[in-house]
Amino acid sequence: KQEVTQIPAALSVPEGENLVLNCSFTDSAIYNLQWFRQDPGKGLTSLLLIQSSQREQTSGRLNASLDKSSGRSTLYIAASQPGDSATYLCAVQGAQKLVFGQGTRLTINP
Amino acid sequence: AAGVIQSPRHLIKEKRETATLKCYPIPRHDTVYWYQQGPGQDPQFLISFYEKMQSDKGSIPDRFSAQQFSDYHSELNMSSLELGDSALYFCASSPGGQGWEQYFGPGTRLTVT
Numbered sequence: 001k002q003e004v005t006q007i008p009a010a011l012s013v014p015e016g017e018n019l020v021l022n023c024s025f026t027d028s029a030i031y032n033l034q035w036f037r038q039d040p041g042k043g044l045t046s047l048l049l050i051q052s053s054q055r056e057q058t059s060g061r062l063n064a065s066l067d068k069s070s071g072r073s074t075l076y077i078a079a080s081q082p083g084d085s086a087t088y089l090c091a092v093q094g095a096q097k098l099v100f101g102q103g104t105r106l107t108i109n110p
Numbered sequence: 111a112a113g114v115i116q117s118p119r120h121l122i123k124e125k126r127e128t129a130t131l132k133c134y135p136i137p138r139h140d141t142v143y144w145y146q147q148g149p150g151q152d153p154q155f156l157i158s159f160y161e162k163m164q165s166d167k168g169s170i171p172d173r174f175s176a177q178q179f180s181d182y183h184s185e186l187n188m189s190s191l192e193l194g195d196s197a198l199y200f201c202a203s204s205p206g207g208q209g210w211e212q213y214f215g216p217g218t219r220l221t222v223t
Contacts, residue, residue, distance in 0.1 A: 031209035043216040044153070044200065089152060096166045096208055097143065097155035 002027045002094055006101035014109050015082055021075040021104045023090035028068050034098070035064050035075050036089040044089070048075070080108045112136055114203050114215035122221045123191050131186040131218045135203030141165070142184040143212060144176060147198040159184055160207045191222045 003026045013019055023033070035047045048057045048064040050073070056065040063076040073090055087105045091098040115134040123129050135142050141160045145153040155168035159178035170176075173191075178184045188195060198217045204210035 032211070034211070036214075041198075041219075043198075044214045046211075046214065049211050091153075093209065093212070096141075096158055096160075097168060098145070098153075098202075098212060099155070100152040102152050 002030075002092060002099045004090060004092055004099050004101035006088075006090060006104050008104060009102065010105040010107075012107040012109060013080060015080060017080050018076065018078050019080055019106075021077070021088050021090075021106070023073040023075070023101055025071045025073075025092045025099075027092075027094065028071050030068065030092045030094055033064075033066055033073050033090060033092050035062075035073075036091065038087045038089060038103070040087075047088075077106075082108045082110050084108050114201055114213055116199075116201050116215040116218050118218060119216065120219050120221075122223065124223055125191055125193065127191050127222075129188045129191060129220060131188070131199050131201075131220070133184045133186070133201030133203075133215060135182050135184070135201075136205075136213055139203035139205050139213070140182055141204045141207055141210070142178055142182070143202040143204075144170075144184070144186050145200040145202065147200065147217075148194075149197070153198075153200060156186070165207065188220075193222050196220060196222045 036044045050066040061078040087103040089103045091100045143158040144156040147153040156170040158166045162178045176186045201215045202212040
């Protein structure tokens with residue numbers, strides 16, 4: 001059974017800092033890994049999708065890496081802004097369904 | 111670009127009532143997934159359909175049923191509602207079965223009182 005773990009559970013940093021969110025998964029037989037952003041009580045916004053054959057994806061200030069063999073992914077956020085405050089979820093796709101981690105609650109302090 | 115549509119966006123029901131949630135996938139997407147996100151929890155997979163057939167099943171209670179129709183929209187039917195069914199219900203669609211990116215709808219917030 002696939003299990004996804006995100007560390008840390010919560011993170012608070014001052015504006016402007018670069019930061020890294022971590023995601024680990026137990027079964028390396030995945031098709032892809034997605035990073036999502038979720039604001040309180042709101043829906044899921046897809047940030048980046050990394051296919052199993054890829055090692056990283058970039059979008060603006062975001063960079064996600066994937067090491068399938070070790071079951072790890074990181075989301076790097078550069079020059080953080082208060083608007084980046086949200087919960088960040090990673091999810092891996094095995095056969096069909098997505099298995100989500102518990103998320104990292106990120107707070108960027110002005 | 112067209113997105114996944116879910117209706118209603120908000121629903122309030124009493125215990126033991128029934129509820130029906132609807133999902134309209136992105137055009138030409140033939141696969142639909144349902145997820146449930148309880149308060150403070152991560153989304154949990156309920157059920158999926160590919161070409162109108164159930165393709166995978168997760169932790170979906172027996173009180174829930176779902177189907178995908180000929181136009182590929184899907185409905186999640188929930189009966190004998192319990193307080194613990196209060197959650198955000200997300201629908202996602204993809205253009206194929208395994209391995210395709212899933213695109214999420216805005217969710218339906220169900221409150222059971």
